[in-house]
Amino acid sequence: MSVSFSISPGGERFPLPKPEDYSKEFESLKKQVEQERAKNREIVVVMGVGFVGAVMAAIVADTVDKKGQPSKFVIGMQRPSVRSYWKIPMLNRGISPVKAEDPEVDPMIERCVKKKKTLRATYTYDVLKLADVVVVDVQCDYIKEDLGNVRTGQTDMAALEASLHVIAENIPPDALVLIETTVAPGTTEQVAYPIMKKVFKKRGIKSDPLLAHSYERVMPGRNYVASIRDFWRVCSGINENARKRVEKFLNEVLNTDKYPLTVMDRPIESETAKIVENSYRATILAFLDEWSLFAERNGVDLIKVIKAIKVRPTHSNIIFPGPGIGGYCLPKDGGLGLWAYKHILGFEDKIFKITPMAIDINDTRGLHVGQLTRDALRNMGQAIAGAEVLILGAAYREDVGDTRYSGSEVVIRKLTEMGAEIRVHDPYVEHWWEFEQQDTFPGVGQSKARFFRNQEKLKEICIEQDLNKALKNAEAIILAVPHKAYLNLDPEEVVKKIGQPAAIIDCFGILSDTKIRRYFQLGCEVKGLGRGHIQRIKDEIRRE
Numbered sequence: 288m289s290v291s292f293s294i295s296p297g298g299e300r301f302p303l304p305k306p307e308d309y310s311k312e313f314e315s316l317k318k319q320v321e322q323e324r325a326k327n328r329e330i331v332v333v334m335g336v337g338f339v340g341a342v343m344a345a346i347v348a349d350t351v352d353k354k355g356q357p358s359k360f361v362i363g364m365q366r367p368s369v370r371s372y373w374k375i376p377m378l379n380r381g382i383s384p385v386k387a388e389d390p391e392v393d394p395m396i397e398r399c400v401k402k403k404k405t406l407r408a409t410y411t412y413d414v415l416k417l418a419d420v421v422v423v424d425v426q427c428d429y430i431k432e433d434l435g436n437v438r439t440g441q442t443d444m445a446a447l448e449a450s451l452h453v454i455a456e457n458i459p460p461d462a463l464v465l466i467e468t469t470v471a472p473g474t475t476e477q478v479a480y481p482i483m484k485k486v487f488k489k490r491g492i493k494s495d496p497l498l499a500h501s502y503e504r505v506m507p508g509r510n511y512v513a514s515i516r517d518f519w520r521v522c523s524g525i526n527e528n529a530r531k532r533v534e535k536f537l538n539e540v541l542n543t544d545k546y547p548l549t550v551m552d553r554p555i556e557s558e559t560a561k562i563v564e565n566s567y568r569a570t571i572l573a574f575l576d577e578w579s580l581f582a583e584r585n586g587v588d589l590i591k592v593i594k595a596i597k598v599r600p601t602h603s604n605i606i607f608p609g610p611g612i613g614g615y616c617l618p619k620d621g622g623l624g625l626w627a628y629k630h631i632l633g634f635e636d637k638i639f640k641i642t643p644m645a646i647d648i649n650d651t652r653g654l655h656v657g658q659l660t661r662d663a664l665r666n667m668g669q670a671i672a673g674a675e676v677l678i679l680g681a682a683y684r685e686d687v688g689d690t691r692y693s694g695s696e697v698v699i700r701k702l703t704e705m706g707a708e709i710r711v712h713d714p715y716v717e718h719w720w721e722f723e724q725q726d727t728f729p730g731v732g733q734s735k736a737r738f739f740r741n742q743e744k745l746k747e748i749c750i751e752q753d754l755n756k757a758l759k760n761a762e763a764i765i766l767a768v769p770h771k772a773y774l775n776l777d778p779e780e781v782v783k784k785i786g787q788p789a790a791i792i793d794c795f796g797i798l799s800d801t802k803i804r805r806y807f808q809l810g811c812e813v814k815g816l817g818r819g820h821i822q823r824i825k826d827e828i829r830r831e
């Protein structure tokens with residue numbers, strides 16, 4: 288039986304459009320676009336209204352000219368898949384399809400849809416026929432085949448290639464196509480251009496497609512909007528004309544007076560900039576993994592070491608890695624780079640050493656948390672198998688609700704394999720799709736569940752929103768994410784709410800020495816990533 292509706296995260300069912308709806312939808316779009324053109328507004332279609340596209344669409348729709356008048360009319364285009372269709376009716380109600388901690392997101396989308404009427408969403412590709420500019424924000428994934436070996440993975444650019452096809456089939460020849468998707472270096476010139484050129488030829492269009500590339504540096508957190516609008520951008524075009532057009536467009540929609548554009552000569556340079564930028568970040572985080580183990584085994588508190596080093600301005604971006612490096616970008620972008628070197632650019636030798644190693648280290652760092660939890664429980668005379676373990680934090684970083692590739696996922700999968708009973712608390716996350724829908728999310732056969740044993744029961748995972756309830760009778764507590772709610776937990780209160788002493792595992796340098804001492808005094812066992820000095824504190828307490 289085919290499913291004919293798409294369900295929003297809030298549980299509302301939206302029937303998918305029927306074949307007869309498409310022509311009506313296009314007629315209504317044509318009429319609206321005609322009216323918008325009469326107001327001198329440029330028509331911008333944003334393809335893919337996910338984490339990036341939804342907010343980018345709103346920023347463009349919010350653009351005003353020098354007289355303060357809206358200068359763009361934006362149509363967010365989203366394929367009507369069962370998983371994603373709901374985003375269209377939600378957007379058309381003025382409701383953001385992405386949950387954001389940034390207070391600017393919701394009012395901006397509502398204002399553009401309802402008040403300024405410069406933003407609308409649709410499911411029909413026909414809308415591309417009406418575009419002056421198309422901004423491509425669909426995903427380009429990197430699928431890993433093994434845990435801790437990025438080299439055996441591969442780029443999945445099916446959605447991007449399909450989008451480029453359909454764009455070329457529909458757009459006016461002089462529409463600017465701006466690829467914002469993070470792509471494997473070489474994609475704009477060696478994948479997108481040939482796809483589009485071939486279709487243009489079929490359509491009898493002699494000119495080159497006006498292709499440009501400019502990558503997103505968005506951080507979907509408290510500064511979501513500003514991280515797109517009020518931030519530096521790098522861009523490029525496949526020829527002079529495309530370059531001029533993309534510069535003009537970005538200068539109009541972003542705050543480039545304060546955050547000037549960097550224009551590169553060729554798209555492979557801006558594509559490479561994105562990949563190097565994120566590989567660099569992944570590498571400096573991975574680098575501390577070995578020092579974290581060194582610290583644990585030699586009585587050193589890596590948190591204090593980092594603090595001491597950070598004082599030096601040249602080293603101020605040294606950062607503690609926590610139980611893994613998540614977010615959508617850092618775990619995959621380096622992989623896109625090595626994959627492109629072989630599969631797009633045609634080289635066979637293995638020049639990449641540091642980038643894949645960094646990703647592999649980051650992807651497996653969470654496993655060590657399983658060992659720390661096992662050891663802490665053992666020291667309390669208890670086995671990990673059957674132990675009630677509470678994970679505090681599901682998101683990939685502090686104070687956001689995004690769980691994509693979060694370190695906590697690997698921690699939980701490992702602990703489950705070892706027989707622990709898992710419960711989770713996160714004030715920002717309601718559903719953890721990586722577990723609840725692990726048969727199909729992030730894609731069929733792509734869940735990290737396949738790298739571990741006994742993962743079936745994790746489909747039942749429920750995120751507890753009430754911390755007191757979550758704590759009750761837990762035998763081990765893992766501080767996995769430094770959310771605000773966890774920074775000032777009082778040991779007395781925690782142990783009281785648990786109802787007994789427990790194993791406390793600090794993955795992010797959250798606990799002060801005073802708190803660690805107090806937990807020991809209360810009969811708890813404490814361990815932490817990179818926190819070798821804990822043993823010293825324990826010995827001191829024993830001697831007291």
Ligand SMILES: NC(=O)c1ccc[n+]([C@@H]2O[C@H](COP(=O)([O-])OP(=O)(O)OC[C@H]3O[C@@H](n4cnc5c(N)ncnc54)[C@H](O)[C@@H]3O)[C@@H](O)[C@H]2O)c1
Nearest residue numbers: 335336337338339365366371425426427446450468469503
């Ligand atoms: N999320 C981030 O923090 C972030 C940061 C910087 C860069 N990026 C990059 O931006 C790009 C988009 O990421 P995202 O987080 O928004 O992904 P996402 O999965 O949230 O959104 C992609 C959207 O595109 C839609 N889509 C796919 N194929 C389509 C098609 N043929 N036609 C129309 N719509 C289609 C999907 O249904 C989905 O809604 C990626 O390349 C990512 O690497 C993301």
